[in-house]
Amino acid sequence: MLYAAVAVRSFRRYSTYTAATLAGIFTNSVFGLIYSYAYIELWRAAPHAGGYTTTDAVTYVWLGQSMIMTVAMWSGGTTDDLNERIRTGDVSIDLYRPVPVLWWYYAGDLGRATYHFLTRGLAPSLIGLVLFHIRGPATPAAAVGFAASVFLAVTVSFAIRFLVATTAFWVLDSSGIRLMSAILSMALSGMVLPLNLVPGVAGTIVNALPWASYVQVPIDVYLGRHHGTDLLAALGFQALWAVVLLGLCGWVLERATAKVVVQGG
């Protein structure tokens, strides 16, 4: 199948940078180490903050490090290629291809995310397991739910990055917009601190925004904080954002195609 082939090719492409992957794993692990000790102190001073135990919190740190590259927090992935192709005008070739552009790039990004999850996701977690005895998935249902949740996290992140990349159709240099998007991902995903620690209305808001799907939701699912229908609701929250944002991608792409056709590329 075509999309599978695209995904596999993308997986292979990223797997050629061995030194970069190793360097990245090392860096993620160093940050994992730093935040683990920082969190341990936090939970010593405020036990059960956000409803997490200290072990939960340390597990949160290492899974969070695993998600950075998987959801391409700082941008990157096939959407960067798209951005570049829009800038150079090569995108008109993509638009006339018989394959829908959105699914083409989505498949490629899934291949990339799979590679990053298996290398830069798993490897630091193993180090966390050895050094800090981080928890395994709470239940078999939590394990399956986690897998689904990571997939949805990549999908939501892809859709947002895709939207950001397509701004290049309308603005000359979209690097500022891309930086802003990366900042929102970093601040609102639960990467810096679990979103459950944000007090009051602000906490409710950040937990409802799409970025919560990146880190907060998958880890909560993994830790077994959602059971039964609540688990389905958590995945449903991610799926809802995925559908809404992908729909938006399709609409934007239609507008962009019309624009390219009018201007002749």
Next chain:
Amino acid sequence: MSLIDVRDLARTFVVRRRNGALTRSRSEVRAVHDLTFSIGAGEMVGYIGPNGAGKSTTIKMLTGILVPSSGRLRVAELEPSRQRTELARRIGVVFGQRTTLWWDLPLRDSFELLQKIYRVDAARHRRNLEEYVELLDLGDLLDTPVRQLSLGQRMRGDITAALLHDPEILYLDEPTIGLDVISKGRLREFLRTLNAERGTTLMLTTHDLQDIEALCDRVIVIDHGTAVFDGPLGDLHHRGESRRTLVVDLVDEAPPIAVPGAETRKVEGPRQWLTFPAGASAAPIVAAVAASYDVADLSIQEPDIEDVIRQIYAGG
């Protein structure tokens, strides 16, 4: 006294290759070996050879970027790798495919920066700039951002940039690559003037043999890491079996022409290409063809220098 003095120069690289998941093999590759030549002040030398022959390795050693494995190397009486910065003030380098100019800023700004980098005194800088702007016809372009320049204009900018500090030696790597015929011609004309008036020594690596024919009195051909020819361009023709070509346009299409002393290499409709040794006279062959066929037109092509060099590679 020679300006560039290369004796028994060698450079070996260690190549590690992965054979499988765990095993790796280590082998040594001789990029340059037994290379000896010397270039006097004011010479214009073409340094040519196929890709991977050792051209850029040599240039890197001559500019001090790469340390030789063995041999002796002196440029302007300096040892390049040890005295790289000192040498840098006395040479200019132009890479045909890479610009060193500031993409988003007017040409003028790049030139002003170079004055500071090379610490050229203001009067000399102004004098040089005026002269090169005049010679290379850059006057209207000084205030244009580099990104808006054509390839040819940018190359002229890059050459000016490499010359503002009055280098004794100018290394040019593929200076005419991608340029149109007119730009190429102007550039060659300029380089000839530069050499004649300032006595700048030119060393040129190129795939365009017309550059060599137009500019260089002397050619060094390198292959498999060592010089296989060093001498005047004219002598290249005597090396190997160079052949001239007789192009015959017949009135009608015909089977390949067979006349003594010549070989038919190609047939395309009524046009045929015959080759014969460069040393032999064309007259008897032309006569023989005209006697047996209805000829519409005839022309003779001199030996192609590329062919000659290809033969040297093959034989060397």
Next chain:
Amino acid sequence: MGDALAAYVAIARLWVRSSLEYPASFWAMTVGSLLSTGIDFVGIWVMFSHLTTYGGFDLRQMGFLYGTSQLAIGLADLVVGNVERIGMQIRLGRLDAMMSKPVPLLVQICADQFALRRIARIVQGGGVLIWAGWAVDWTPARAGVLVSMLACGGVIFFGLFVSFSCVQFWTADASEFSNAFTYGGASLLEYPLSVFPKQVALGLTFILPIAFANWYPSLFILGKHDTTGLPHWLELASPVAALVMILVTSTAWRFGVRHYTSTGS
């Protein structure tokens, strides 16, 4: 030295002018940098909605550590941060072009693509530091230590950036490796060193002297005592650490350049 500095300034100025050719991008990136480097402090601030002291430090004192850490890495990042791009410069062949110019290679690499927007981290860290410094009981000695700390902190991070980037002379695509020490080091210094295990504290004092960039002098300025039981004079030893760092860095740099000129790859 003076010539090298003049060359640095001349090259950097052109890059600043270059980036101002696209003012919208420049400002978007600067504001973005301001926000992105500030996220961590927002995290610390949220943390304090669950506790009143962290490792014996109140919010303002945490702000002091945070501000000094940001200033140390910010100064180094602004001036030499681009050294991280060595690998790319090698791949693009630009390193060779730089080597044929009569300006020290390090100066050219660091000044290349000089990004004024990096001043954002200094502004943001400086702002937090001023806010935090309000509560400090200033004496002439403490003010003197502050000045020395900022200078030494910058020098220590300068050393981290340059030394660890030298790895790229061997493996050109491992640029992320140095991030673990530069950005990782700065993140670690945002927390009191006492929350980390003793081995970490010892390592960052005697092996990789990052702790001198803000921890020890901050103890002096804030009138606090190290709980790790190390001697008090370390609080004033930052200049020694900075000097050691300069020696190590210049050795690493020479070693790296020698490797490059002897392999050319």
